[in-house]
Amino acid sequence: MKASDTATASLDARAVREQFPIFRAERAKPLRYLDSAATSQKPDAVIEAMDRYYGTINANIHRGIYRIAEEATAAYEDARRRLADFIGARSPRELIFTSNSTAAINLVAYAWGRSQLEAGDAIVLTVMEHHANLVPWQILAAERDVELRFIPITGSGELDLAALPTLLADGRVKLVGAVHISNVLGTVNPIAEIARQAHAAGARMLVDASQSVPHCPVDVQALGCDFFAFTGHKMLGPTGIGGLWARRELLEAMPPFMGGGEMIREVKLTGSKWNELPWKFEAGTMPIAEAIGLGAAVDYLRSLGMERVFAHDRELVAYAMERLREVPGLTLLGPSEDKRGGVIAFTLDGIHPHDVATVLDDDGVAVRAGHHCAMPLHEALGVPASARASFHCYSLPEEVDALVAGLHRARKVFAR
Amino acid sequence: MSGASGGGMDDLYREHILDHYQHPRNRGTLERPYITYEDTNPLCGDRIRMDLNVRDGKIDAVRFSGTGCSISQAAASMLCEAIEGKTLDEAKKISRDDMLELLGIELGPVRLKCGLLALKTLKAGAYGMTQWPGEDEDA
C-alpha cells in the first residue's frame, strides 16, 4: 500500500500507533478510535514530558529563584517558543497560552472586541462555525448592538465566497472569523483569500484553527490572519492547554482579559501596571505541566512531519469515502476528498446517528454522533444530526473497514 | 460490555423498541390541543412534542411528534400508548422508573436522557398549562 523507504515516504501509522499507550492497553475488543476531531490520543512522549515535570522539576513558574523553579520556567517558556515556531509566529511573545480554543476566542471577544467594537459595527462569521466561534460573538453582539453576518455554504459544503464582497460592502465589518478546517464537513477553507478581502474592507481576521494546527502545516504569516486560536488536546497534547496567536501590535493595544497574579508589573492598592507580552494575558498559575506536554506534542508532530500527517489523513478520508459509498442509504456530508481534511460526517437513512454510534460501539468502533457543536451548520444542511468519523496519525484503514462493517450491521439491526 | 448502553447492543435494540420506533403509535399532532409542549435533549438533538386533549380530567387523545434516536422516539410512542384514556392525574404520577419499566431495557447515562425525554415533555406540559408551579411538587 505504501512505499515506506523513500525520503518522502508516507507515514507508518502502524509504527506510530505503537507509541500511543491507549492502543497497547489490554481490552476485550480492540479500540477503533475514529473520534480524533473531538480529541486526539496522546503519545508516550507527551505523557512522559508531563510526568518528568511533576516528578523532577515541579515548581511554580516566573517566581521562585531556586533551581527547579528556574527549570520549570525554562521548560514552560521553551514550550511556548516551540509552539510559536510551529505556527510561524514572528516571536513567542505573540503566543498566549489559554486553556483551549474556546478560551482563546473568548479572550479576543472580551479584550479586543469590547475595546474595539461599538453599536452599528458588524462581524462576519460563517455558517459552518463551531459554537466556540459563534457564541462569544453572539454575547458581544447582544451587549454592544453589533450585527452578525454569515458567509453561507454551497450545496457541496464549501463556503460561498461569492457572498463575501456584499457582506463587507458597507464598511461596517470590524472582524471576519472563520474556521480553518470544519470539524463536521472537513472542508479546508480558503483563509488567505478571506483574510485578503477582510483586510481590504478594513476588518481584522480571526481563524479558528482547532482542526488545522493538529493536522496540517500552518503558517500564520501565509494565512495573513490577525488572530489564530487552537487547542492542545486535538494535537496529541493534554487537555487544559491551548493558544491564541495574534499580531503583536494588536496584543499590545488590547487591555488584559483577566486580572490577577503574573499579569501585572506593579500593583498599588488603587491601580496596577500590566506586565509585558505575553504574560499580560496569563493571569494566575497556568497549566504548567500541560504547556510542557503540548511542547512535547509539537516535537512529536514535527518528527512525523505535518505534510505527512496531512497526507495520511487525506489518504484515509479518500479511502473512507470510497468505502462508505458502498453502504446503501448512506449520505456523505461535505465536499469531495481533494477539498477536505481527515473528517467525514454522514447520515444513514432511517437510522438516527445515535443509534448508528451505539451499534458501532458494540464493535469497539468509536465515532461521534450528534451536531458536533455546530447546530446552525446542521440546520443549513437540513439534518438534525450526523455521525462523524475522524482520523489522526495513528488511524488505520482497517478501522475504516470496521466502520463500514458496523454500518452494514446497523442496517441489518434496523431492517424490518 | 458496551459503553453506550447498560447491557450491550442486542439488549438495547429489542424487538419492541424497534417496533415502536418504526411503527410509532400516536405519531402526529392534534388540531387544537388542550396541552402542548415541546422539549429537546440538547446533547443529541432529540426533539419531542406532545399534544394532549383532556376531557373531564381524562386524556382522550394524545399525539407525539419530533425527531431523534430510536430510544427517544420509541419511548414517546410507548408513553402515548400508556396514557391514552388515563386521567391527567394518573399521567402525572408516572415516574421515571415506570418509564424505564415500559422501555424494558437498561440504559447507560447518555441514553437515559433519550429514554426519559418524552416523560419530561409530558410532565412539563401537564404541569405547565394546568397548574401553577409548586402546587403538586411531589408527583
Ligand SMILES: Cc1ncc(COP(=O)(O)O)c(C=O)c1O
Ligand atoms: C472547529 C472547532 N473549534 C473549536 C473547538 C473547541 O475546542 P475546545 O473545546 O478545545 O476549546 C473545536 C473542538 O471541539 C473545534 O472542532
